[in-house]
Amino acid sequence: FKQHRNEKVLVICAYATTAIYLAKALREQYGKQAAVFHENMNIIDRDRSAAFFADMEDGTQVLICSEIGSEGRNFQFAHHLVLFDLPYNTDLLEQRIGRLVRIGQMETIHLHTPYFGDSAQSILYQCYNDGVNSFKHTCPVGQAVIQKHETELKSYLLNPDFASASIEPFIDMVKTEQMQRGMHNQVQGMILLRQAKALRLFDDIGNSQCDIAK
Numbered sequence: 294f295k296q297h298r299n300e301k302v303l304v305i306c307a308y309a310t311t312a313i314y315l316a317k318a319l320r321e322q323y324g325k326q327a328a329v330f331h332e333n334m335n336i337i338d339r340d341r342s343a344a345f346f347a348d349m350e351d352g353t354q355v356l357i358c359s360e361i362g363s364e365g366r367n368f369q370f371a372h373h374l375v376l377f378d379l380p381y382n383t384d385l386l387e388q389r390i391g392r393l394v395r396i397g398q399m400e401t402i403h404l405h406t407p408y409f410g411d412s413a414q415s416i417l418y419q420c421y422n423d424g425v426n427s428f429k430h431t432c433p434v435g436q437a438v439i440q441k442h443e444t445e446l447k448s449y450l451l452n453p454d455f456a457s458a459s460i461e462p463f464i465d466m467v468k469t470e471q472m473q474r475g476m477h478n479q480v481q482g483m484i485l486l487r488q489a490k491a492l493r494l495f496d497d498i499g500n501s502q503c504d505i506a507k
Contacts, residue, residue, distance in 0.1 A: 301346065301371035304357040305389050307378050309333050312357045315377065319355065328352075330366075331359035346371075360385075368392050372400035379406065379417040383427045383435035390428075404428055413450040419460060420446065424467035438471050 306312055309331035319325040328342040343366060346356035356368070360380070374393050380386055393402050406428075408414035421427040425435035439446065442463070449460055 298354070300354070300373055301368070302355045302373040302375060303346075303368050303371050303393065304355060304375040304377055305360070305392075306357070307360050307380065309359040311377065312359045315357050325355065326353055327355035327357050329357050330361070332361045364388070366392060367395045369395035369398040372398065373403045373405065375405045375407070377407065379408075379414055379421065381417070383421060383425060383432060383439060386421060386427050387431055411453050413453050416446075416449050416453055416460060419464055420467060424464045425471045426468075432471065434471060438467055441470070442467060 304312075304315065304327075306315065312329050312331050316327045316329045319327050328345045330339055330342045334342070342356065345352045346368070347370060349370070356371075358366075371393055374390065376386075376389060380389070390402065390404070406418055408418055420439070421435075425432045425438055427435050445463060449463065
């Protein structure tokens with residue numbers, strides 16, 4: 294936070310208890326006052342926290358949200374996002390990032406993903422970053438790929454010490470399948486687009502013939 298003293302930072306974690314603990318740790322250990330936003334707050338208090346974060350002059354630099362923070366709120370005035378814990382779902386990951394990637398966002402989004410080495414979070418990070426590339430691009434097929442290999446992925450998550458030495462072939466497999474599915478979807482999209490154009494052409498020809506007949 295010191296490096297980005299004059300910039301807003303949104304932190305998203307999975308649970309309300311984690312958000313509350315992080316805010317307390319920042320306050321007691323670093324003297325940093327952060328607003329919190331979670332499902333145990335009423336709507337008025339949530340609005341106050343969001344407004345306090347949005348205040349560019351007198352507001353807080355940091356807003357710490359539980360998962361609810363990635364739903365229905367837009368923070369395009371911020372461009373630093375801390376993913377304190379990665380969700381086990383690429384669609385949910387994209388929703389989190391989407392809180393900052395909104396109309397009016399004028400800056401490059403900086404993602405911060407803290408994790409311990411040889412941990413389940415480090416495995417997820419490799420899978421999302423190197424496998425399905427979810428941090429840089431939207432990935433419509435990402436979750437389908439993850440679900441297909443869910444059993445193997447869970448075995449790595451449950452045994453991260455073992456996974457650190459053997460996960461590279463798995464990541465390469467996920468990456469290859471993600472690319473293949475993506476290309477397949479592009480081809481299918483092109484076919485559907487051409488079919489739609491052909492139907493419009495036939496409709497135009499039919500309408501023209503009707504006009505001539507009249």
